[in-house]
Amino acid sequence: MTPFATLLLLPLLARAGITIYQAPGQAAFATSAASANAASYTGAAAYNPTTLTPPPVPSPAVPSSFALQLQTGGTPGASIPQPGDFIGFSIEMSVANQVLGKNATFIQVPFLNLMANIQQRAGAVRVRVGGNSQESAALVAASEIPDGKILQKNLTGVTGTTQTPPLEFSDELLYMMANISTLVNVRWFLGIPWFVTQPFDLAIVGAAERILGDTLIGYQAANEPDLYNAHGHRPATYGPFDYFGEVSDVLTQLASSGNDPSGRARTLLLGPSIADAGWTPEDVWNTGFVDAYSGNLAFLSVEKYPTDNCAAAFNTGAPIIDPQTVFPNFLTHKAHTSLLQPYLNSTAFAQAHGKKLLMFETNTASCGGFPGISDAFGAALWGLDYALQMAHSNFSGAMFHVGGQNVFYNPFTSPPTNQSTFHQWTIGPIYYSALVAAEAIGPSNTTQVLDLNANGGNEFTPGYAIYEAGEPVRVALFNYITDPTGASTVTAVISVAQGGAGGGGATPTQVKVKYLQATSVSQKGSYTWAGQTFGGNFASDGRPTGTEDVQTVACNTTAQTCSVTVPAPGFALVFLSDGAQTEARGAPSTTFATTALTKTQNTATVEASVLATSNGHGGPSDPLGGAGVLGSTSKGRVSGAVGLRPGAVLFASSLGALAFGMVVVGRAVVR
Incomplete structure (x- = not known):
């Protein structure tokens, strides 16, 4: 049987001589650990490792650059006002x-x-x-x-x-x-x-x-x-x-x-x-x-x-x-x-x-x-x-x-x-x-969405304009193609014209861009939205991890155009103003911690590749300078976390609670 990884182990502190096995038919926890062969996988469908082959790059090639002309003051064909909770x-x-x-x-x-x-x-x-x-x-x-x-x-x-x-x-x-x-x-x-x-x-x-x-x-x-x-x-x-x-x-x-x-x-x-x-x-x-x-x-x-x-x-x-x-x-x-x-x-x-x-x-x-x-x-x-x-x-x-x-x-x-x-x-x-x-x-509840028939109506690179109060505020750009060579990356050349009889340009001097990305349309888990991710199987407490990455693209003020690239595959959300980005991002998110743990014993484990070369009856050497110490995974036996600092216990409990625990609340409605 194959060892598997589950939770974060506070390194250098817990030193138990234990062996951990993967549950039969279950995919490994960490993205770095091996997964079952798809043909023989018998576990739950939600974790099935089957990976398909992406479709080939279209032939003839998709046009690599296309213009998107937007207009202020409203536009025909836009949707009815849409709610934020669409x-x-x-x-x-x-x-x-x-x-x-x-x-x-x-x-x-x-x-x-x-x-x-x-x-x-x-x-x-x-x-x-x-x-x-x-x-x-x-x-x-x-x-x-x-x-x-x-x-x-x-x-x-x-x-x-x-x-x-x-x-x-x-x-x-x-x-x-x-x-x-x-x-x-x-x-x-x-x-x-x-x-x-x-x-x-x-x-x-x-x-x-x-x-x-x-x-x-x-x-x-x-x-x-x-x-x-x-x-x-x-x-x-x-x-x-x-x-x-x-x-x-x-x-x-x-x-x-x-x-x-x-x-x-x-x-x-x-x-x-x-x-x-x-x-x-x-x-x-x-x-x-x-x-x-x-x-x-x-x-x-x-x-x-x-x-x-x-x-x-x-x-x-x-x-x-x-x-x-x-x-x-x-x-x-x-x-x-x-x-x-x-x-x-x-x-x-x-x-x-x-x-x-x-x-x-x-x-x-x-x-x-x-x-x-x-x-x-x-x-x-x-x-x-x-x-x-x-x-x-x-x-x-x-x-x-x-x-x-x-x-x-x-x-x-x-x-x-x-x-x-x-x-x-x-x-x-x-x-x-x-x-x-x-x-x-966005949360305005007045958003109108317009299919731009982008790139001459190309089926692999669609795009939408998002309007509020008749003004374009965001542009959504897709690229369905998987092409690791970069040859299928496309560039949308966006311009904004002033509506009405006066005409004239209204293109911003710069735009902000967020990307939804993966290496392939076949990739499983660990996609990134503006550099943040929810990880792979068994990896999330519901909060995105990583540092948010919002790109700034300078526009050509002479040509009155903003050129935004979309990788193959990928999606780009273009914010035509800082206000449009601030509105769509919303207020700081509230996250929740648990006030009760369903299990507080024996929850620390290690990554499989580390465990494979470190465990055994001999016990590890004390990384802090002491002698090797054997531990037990049973409550009441020799501690498997000898020398664990009290502060680390609190940290681990807090982390575990956020990861997979329950929040205890009083009933909001009296029976």
């Missing part, structure tokens, strides 16, 4: 206890830090707790769930292609969500269970109104109802008019159930959340859905994944998709314009009816995504381009989905429970997409 997260309800925390008192510190990063840039974060597992979830008394857990799954009652288990949860889940909102500005969506309609189980609404209050901003009225008949939850004849009738039923039952005494919940429905599986949005709009329930619908919603990996994940019998073959499909701007084109009528329809349309659940591919695609740098570019294209297309928000250990596409993944005392979180490429999108859009 990109949020959809957390599968069945894994909420892995992502959010253990219960209302113990909240995951990395999750708080990850949300604080977004809040810093966007002002708020929208999070949905739901998905397929919400549809049969039942609120029960805490005493009905053993071992103090907040939810439990019935693994013998799985249904549908994704084999979703029915859930039972206690109101402790809602108290935990409420307490999170006292620490970070998270606003929540929940779902009404929709598999059984006569009567609907509306207990979650009553509890959420009482516990979450106005931090709850929407109740999903069914999740992918167009798939109900395919999954055996409705008759084969079930269609949009049947769904229309069920929404009427839920409103009637809410009014008489006592679960919505103020009537607020009846104004916060969200639907139809169809998955483009036989119904189109127009099929629902044509029932009169929006006109009939206008006063009840806080948002309109759809859900769309560009493809699926269900055949491989669940042995459906359909042909299995080869990730290497479809990898190029995720590395082109055309993928997004084609995917969203069928929704342009619906975004216009929503505006005409005074509604906001959300892409309520999405990611690289349904049924968990693809190894080597969903968990590689190309997905970071894909997700960021997708986010900005949705904003340009007049969606009013989108939610990147979060599953458990068994998916490839997670924005962030907590370590397996049995490794939570020594492993940190794994931050996926889609989280980088969300973080950079928040900074690109």
